[in-house]
Amino acid sequence: MSLEHSASQREAGGNATRQPASRRETGRRPVTRRHRRDAHAPWWQHLLALLVVIVFLAPFAWLAIASITPAGALLDRPLRWWPKTLDLSRWSAIATGGAATPAGGFRQAMINSTIVALGTVALSLTVAVLGGYALSRLRFRGHRMVLLGFLSTYMMPPIAIVIPLYLILVQFGLLDSKIGLILVYSSFITPFVLWTLTGFFDTLPRELDEAATVDGAGRLRILVQVLLPLCRPGIFSAVLFASLLCWDEFLYALIFTSSSSSKTIPVAVAEFSGKFSTDFGLVSAGGLLAALPPVIVALIFQRHIAAGLAAGAVKG
Amino acid sequence: MTVGSSAVSTTPPGRRHRRRNGRAALLFLAPAGLVVFGLVAWPIIRTGWLSFHRVISPLPTVPTESVGLRNFSTALTDPALISAAGRTLYFTLVSTAAELTFGIALGVLMAQRLRFRWLLRAAVLLPWALPTVVNAAMWRYMLNADYGPVNALLTQVGLIDGYRSWLGTPLSALHMIIIADVWKNTSIAAFFVLAGLTVIPRDLIEAAEVDGAGTIRRFFAITLPLLRPVIAVVLVLRTIEAFKVFDIVFVMTRGGPADGTQTVALYAYITAFSNQSFGYGSAVALLIVLVVLVLAMIYIRLLTSSSGPEDR
DSSP, rough: OOOTTTTHHOOOOOOTTTHHHHHHHHOOOOSSTHHHHHHHHHHHHHHHHHHHHHHHHHHHHHHHHHTTOOGGGGGOOOSSSSSSSSOHHHHHHHHSSOTHHHHHHHHHHHHHHHHHHHHHHHHHHHHHHHHHHHHHHHOOHHHHHHHHHHHHHOOOOOGGGGHHHHHHHHHOOOTTTTHHHHHHHHHHHHHHHHHHHHHHTSSSOOHHHHHHTTOOOOOHHIIIIIIHHHHHHHHHHHHHHHHHHHHHOOHHHHHHHHHHHTTOOHHHHHHHHSTTTTTTHHHHHHHHHHHHHHHHHHHTTHHHHHHHHHHTTTOO | OOOOOOOOSSSSSSSSOOOOOHHHHHHHHHHHHHHHIIIIIIIHHHHHHHHHHHEOSEEEEEEEEEOOOHHHHHHHHHHHHHHHHHHHHHHHHHHHHOOOOOHHHHHHHHTTTTTHHHHHHHHHHHHSSHHHHHHHHHHHHHHHHTTTTHHHHHTTTTTSSOOOTTTTTTHHHHHHHHHHHHHHHHHHHHHHHHHHHHTTTTHHHHHHTTTOOOHHHHHIIHHHHTTTTHHHHHHHHHHHHTTTHHHHOOOTTTSSSSTTOOOOOHHHEEEEEEEEIIIHHHHHHHHHHHHHHHEEEEEEEHHHHHHHOOOO
């Protein structure tokens, strides 16, 4: 099968409804040029795909193995690829260790990251729903300028504003606090959610608003009771994507947090991989732990992620 | 319900609402505007102001002294910044080119009728979902000079004679960072390409097939040109990201050895937060913004002119 022959898989999916029907009628494969599409790709493409899967999965697999290999065995030469004895101590230390220990610190950092992500998304979603409604439904002077203004703030490199933000946080006593980090994260999550939601609102027909207006509903009610329920899938993927962005953020967290009560998981992983660089098992366990939530979310919600991908990729 | 203000209508006619809703828009946009103004616009103004100053004692009152353009003139002749800029440029070009090339190949591969295609897609999704810092920490361990599994594997299969210090010399370390970055970010390029492939009309490809064009010919004559908008978007996106690179370098090498992997963003960070030179750090940061701004403008133009990869 040619490289690009089945490139338009999803489009082919649209025709697929016709195809099985005709097959059922004739009882055999249709003898059109379409039949080639049923064939699988040649062996070398499968081989290539297998290679890609191995290249992408092997490091994860090794992290998993290393996280249950005794620390001494990880220093062996030649390195054994499967441990003689299993060592689950790191995972139990992560689950039960005190917040001051490195392992317990990972757990605490996971909690901090979760709180910061939830807080940021809650704050950003609230203000962005209102703003997105205005940008999609209301006509006012400078509409385009406002829209582009929000988009450009979204693309502002963190390094450009990190110094004043630091000084502001110090001034308000919010340095090294989860609240401070939530506020700072809202600076890039809000424009992202706003931009995405405006796009989703735009896809809803204006007749909905008009009908509701005739029924006597005010703007806020139209927004909350008519529009929001209709773009729930859009909001869902925006929320997922925004959470992933928060989870991944490093520069702000590195500069603005230092104690275990506010440090996020990327900071904990970065610090640990720098400081205690000989317990590779614990580095591996911590890394896996940090990767687990986003990886699970990405795998389960592949389709939703795809929707947010185009917009979300802008951020770094 | 407020009826719009009396502002002069400048928008094109033919849209349903003729009234303007200036006041309502202001109310609805105020919360988001406050967040974005307070946390992005105001800070960027402050960065601009700081870049013309020297911060005498940083905290808490931030007394400063005006230095005019001296921060900028220093920056433009600062050997450390110039070599960091060259390095960042090299990183940007090589990693973006590699990610785009592999991304196109991988995207096309993912579109094929493969058995277990779900497995391929899931595997490609993994590096994308992996937090950048975890990716960096992982590669730092993988490439460890004394205990790293990369050394172990390559020695055991006989590709190298003994363990090597992959992150031990500047040039080698820079290339290892590029490999780690490409390993993670090829995925996003591949997903963009995959999305772009789904909107290429099949008739075109089938027509070419009927005309007797071979696989390779079809790829270069039809698929690649039609992917151009997607490729352009990926190119600009990855270029912006790569130019701002910080996390992966910070975790893998901290800019070492001997500042040999320091990038501009890392240099700005160290200047401001390790050396506490907030004024000079602001000037360096602004120069980075200038470059990113140009790239971003190209991106916005691409986004608003061509429709890009519209997933639905």
